[in-house]
Amino acid sequence: MIRLTLWIVAGLFLGTIIHIVAVIGLPALSPDRIWTRVEALAPNDTVVVLDAVKADRETLPMLDPAMEHALCRFSNSKNAQLISGSMDGVYWSLGLFNRRGEILYSLNDRSIGEGPLKLAISTQRQLLKLQENPPEDIDEYVIVEVPEQEMFVLVRSFRTDPSAGTAVRKMLGELSCLPIER
Numbered sequence: 001m002i003r004l005t006l007w008i009v010a011g012l013f014l015g016t017i018i019h020i021v022a023v024i025g026l027p028a029l030s031p032d033r034i035w036t037r038v039e040a041l042a043p044n045d046t047v048v049v050l051d052a053v054k055a056d057r058e059t060l061p062m063l064d065p066a067m068e069h070a071l072c073r074f075s076n077s078k079n080a081q082l083i084s085g086s087m088d089g090v091y092w093s094l095g096l097f098n099r100r101g102e103i104l105y106s107l108n109d110r111s112i113g114e115g116p117l118k119l120a121i122s123t124q125r126q127l128l129k130l131q132e133n134p135p136e137d138i139d140e141y142v143i144v145e146v147p148e149q150e151m152f153v154l155v156r157s158f159r160t161d162p163s164a165g166t167a168v169r170k171m172l173g174e175l176s177c178l179p180i181e182r
Contacts, residue, residue: 034060034101038073038152047072047175052165060154068159068168072177073152080122080130082141083153085175087117090168091158096121096144098151105144112142120180123148130180153177
Protein backbone atom coordinates (compact mmCIF):
# COMPACT_ATOMS: atom_id res chain seq x y z
CA MET A 1 0.00 0.00 0.00
CA ILE A 2 2.83 2.39 0.86
CA ARG A 3 4.60 1.50 -2.37
CA LEU A 4 1.44 2.29 -4.40
CA THR A 5 1.02 5.61 -2.58
CA LEU A 6 4.67 6.53 -3.32
CA TRP A 7 4.17 5.70 -7.02
CA ILE A 8 1.04 7.85 -7.15
CA VAL A 9 2.77 10.79 -5.40
CA ALA A 10 5.83 10.43 -7.67
CA GLY A 11 3.56 10.33 -10.74
CA LEU A 12 1.67 13.44 -9.64
CA PHE A 13 4.95 15.23 -8.88
CA LEU A 14 6.42 14.29 -12.27
CA GLY A 15 3.18 15.25 -14.04
CA THR A 16 3.21 18.65 -12.31
CA ILE A 17 6.82 19.26 -13.34
CA ILE A 18 6.09 18.29 -16.96
CA HIS A 19 2.99 20.51 -16.99
CA ILE A 20 4.90 23.55 -15.64
CA VAL A 21 7.75 23.07 -18.13
CA ALA A 22 5.26 22.73 -21.02
CA VAL A 23 3.32 25.86 -20.05
CA ILE A 24 6.44 27.97 -19.56
CA GLY A 25 8.25 26.55 -22.59
CA LEU A 26 5.39 26.65 -25.09
CA PRO A 27 5.89 30.29 -26.16
CA ALA A 28 9.56 29.55 -26.79
CA LEU A 29 8.58 26.78 -29.21
CA SER A 30 6.75 29.24 -31.46
CA PRO A 31 8.94 32.36 -31.48
CA ASP A 32 7.97 35.36 -33.56
CA ARG A 33 4.62 33.88 -34.58
CA ILE A 34 3.04 37.34 -34.88
CA TRP A 35 6.14 38.60 -36.69
CA THR A 36 5.83 35.81 -39.27
CA ARG A 37 2.28 36.93 -40.01
CA VAL A 38 3.31 40.59 -40.20
CA GLU A 39 6.19 39.75 -42.56
CA ALA A 40 3.78 37.93 -44.86
CA LEU A 41 1.43 40.92 -44.94
CA ALA A 42 3.73 43.91 -45.34
CA PRO A 43 7.10 44.59 -46.96
CA ASN A 44 9.51 46.84 -45.06
CA ASP A 45 8.77 50.58 -44.98
CA THR A 46 5.42 50.19 -46.74
CA VAL A 47 1.95 50.90 -45.39
CA VAL A 48 -0.48 48.10 -46.15
CA VAL A 49 -4.21 48.54 -45.53
CA LEU A 50 -5.50 45.25 -44.17
CA ASP A 51 -8.65 43.56 -45.42
CA ALA A 52 -11.80 44.17 -43.41
CA VAL A 53 -12.14 41.86 -40.42
CA LYS A 54 -14.50 38.95 -41.06
CA ALA A 55 -15.67 36.34 -38.56
CA ASP A 56 -14.37 33.45 -40.67
CA ARG A 57 -10.86 34.79 -41.32
CA GLU A 58 -8.40 36.67 -39.20
CA THR A 59 -5.55 38.65 -40.76
CA LEU A 60 -4.00 39.40 -37.38
CA PRO A 61 -5.34 38.30 -34.01
CA MET A 62 -7.81 40.41 -32.06
CA LEU A 63 -8.54 43.12 -34.64
CA ASP A 64 -11.69 45.14 -34.07
CA PRO A 65 -14.34 44.60 -36.79
CA ALA A 66 -15.60 48.19 -36.33
CA MET A 67 -12.20 49.55 -37.36
CA GLU A 68 -10.13 49.69 -40.50
CA HIS A 69 -6.47 48.74 -40.03
CA ALA A 70 -3.16 49.63 -41.65
CA LEU A 71 0.20 48.03 -40.95
CA CYS A 72 3.82 49.00 -41.51
CA ARG A 73 6.86 46.99 -40.47
CA PHE A 74 10.36 48.38 -40.33
CA SER A 75 13.73 48.30 -38.63
CA ASN A 76 15.26 51.33 -36.99
CA SER A 77 18.77 49.89 -37.14
CA LYS A 78 20.06 52.43 -39.70
CA ASN A 79 17.71 55.42 -39.59
CA ALA A 80 14.87 56.76 -37.53
CA GLN A 81 11.43 56.04 -38.97
CA LEU A 82 8.69 58.59 -39.64
CA ILE A 83 5.03 57.60 -39.68
CA SER A 84 3.04 60.48 -41.14
CA GLY A 85 -0.22 61.35 -42.76
CA SER A 86 -3.46 63.25 -42.47
CA MET A 87 -6.07 61.52 -40.33
CA ASP A 88 -8.59 64.37 -40.16
CA GLY A 89 -12.10 63.94 -38.88
CA VAL A 90 -11.95 60.31 -37.71
CA TYR A 91 -10.99 58.58 -34.52
CA TRP A 92 -7.72 56.73 -34.93
CA SER A 93 -5.20 55.04 -32.68
CA LEU A 94 -1.71 53.80 -33.33
CA GLY A 95 0.22 51.04 -31.62
CA LEU A 96 3.95 50.41 -31.95
CA PHE A 97 4.84 46.75 -31.38
CA ASN A 98 8.06 44.73 -31.19
CA ARG A 99 8.60 41.38 -32.97
CA ARG A 100 6.86 39.46 -30.17
CA GLY A 101 3.74 41.63 -30.45
CA GLU A 102 4.40 43.49 -27.19
CA ILE A 103 3.29 47.09 -27.27
CA LEU A 104 6.07 49.67 -27.02
CA TYR A 105 4.05 52.86 -27.46
CA SER A 106 0.55 53.97 -28.33
CA LEU A 107 -1.22 57.21 -29.12
CA ASN A 108 -4.47 58.39 -30.65
CA ASP A 109 -5.99 61.41 -32.36
CA ARG A 110 -6.62 63.17 -29.05
CA SER A 111 -3.07 62.85 -27.79
CA ILE A 112 -1.54 64.81 -30.69
CA GLY A 113 -4.20 67.48 -31.06
CA GLU A 114 -4.87 69.24 -34.36
CA GLY A 115 -2.81 68.64 -37.45
CA PRO A 116 -1.37 65.65 -39.23
CA LEU A 117 0.15 62.59 -37.62
CA LYS A 118 3.96 62.80 -37.47
CA LEU A 119 5.51 60.09 -35.33
CA ALA A 120 9.30 59.73 -35.34
CA ILE A 121 10.62 56.44 -33.97
CA SER A 122 14.32 56.49 -33.20
CA THR A 123 17.12 55.16 -31.05
CA GLN A 124 18.96 57.48 -28.70
CA ARG A 125 21.87 57.78 -31.17
CA GLN A 126 19.50 58.60 -34.05
CA LEU A 127 17.70 61.18 -31.92
CA LEU A 128 20.97 63.00 -31.19
CA LYS A 129 21.79 62.95 -34.91
CA LEU A 130 18.29 64.25 -35.72
CA GLN A 131 18.71 67.11 -33.23
CA GLU A 132 22.01 68.14 -34.82
CA ASN A 133 20.32 68.72 -38.17
CA PRO A 134 16.58 68.88 -37.46
CA PRO A 135 13.88 69.04 -40.11
CA GLU A 136 12.06 72.38 -40.28
CA ASP A 137 8.87 70.91 -38.79
CA ILE A 138 10.47 68.86 -36.00
CA ASP A 139 8.40 70.71 -33.38
CA GLU A 140 5.31 69.00 -34.89
CA TYR A 141 6.78 65.50 -34.38
CA VAL A 142 5.88 63.11 -31.61
CA ILE A 143 9.26 61.50 -30.95
CA VAL A 144 9.50 58.04 -29.43
CA GLU A 145 12.84 56.66 -28.34
CA VAL A 146 13.11 52.86 -28.54
CA PRO A 147 15.97 50.37 -28.66
CA GLU A 148 17.32 49.31 -32.04
CA GLN A 149 15.07 46.54 -33.29
CA GLU A 150 12.57 45.38 -35.87
CA MET A 151 9.02 46.46 -35.12
CA PHE A 152 5.67 47.25 -36.65
CA VAL A 153 3.02 49.93 -36.39
CA LEU A 154 -0.68 49.12 -36.46
CA VAL A 155 -2.98 52.07 -37.15
CA ARG A 156 -6.67 51.62 -36.41
CA SER A 157 -9.34 54.02 -37.57
CA PHE A 158 -13.01 53.94 -36.65
CA ARG A 159 -15.51 53.31 -39.41
CA THR A 160 -18.70 55.18 -38.42
CA ASP A 161 -20.82 53.15 -40.85
CA PRO A 162 -20.19 50.64 -43.65
CA SER A 163 -20.27 53.34 -46.34
CA ALA A 164 -17.49 55.29 -44.57
CA GLY A 165 -15.12 52.32 -44.89
CA THR A 166 -13.86 53.34 -48.34
CA ALA A 167 -12.93 56.87 -47.23
CA VAL A 168 -11.21 55.60 -44.09
CA ARG A 169 -9.30 52.95 -46.06
CA LYS A 170 -8.17 55.64 -48.54
CA MET A 171 -6.95 57.82 -45.66
CA LEU A 172 -5.03 54.88 -44.16
CA GLY A 173 -3.54 54.05 -47.56
CA GLU A 174 -2.13 57.56 -47.81
CA LEU A 175 -0.08 57.16 -44.63
CA SER A 176 3.66 57.22 -45.07
CA CYS A 177 6.13 54.97 -43.24
CA LEU A 178 9.64 55.89 -44.32
CA PRO A 179 13.13 56.19 -42.85
CA ILE A 180 14.25 59.71 -41.96
CA GLU A 181 17.35 60.30 -44.07
CA ARG A 182 19.73 62.57 -42.14
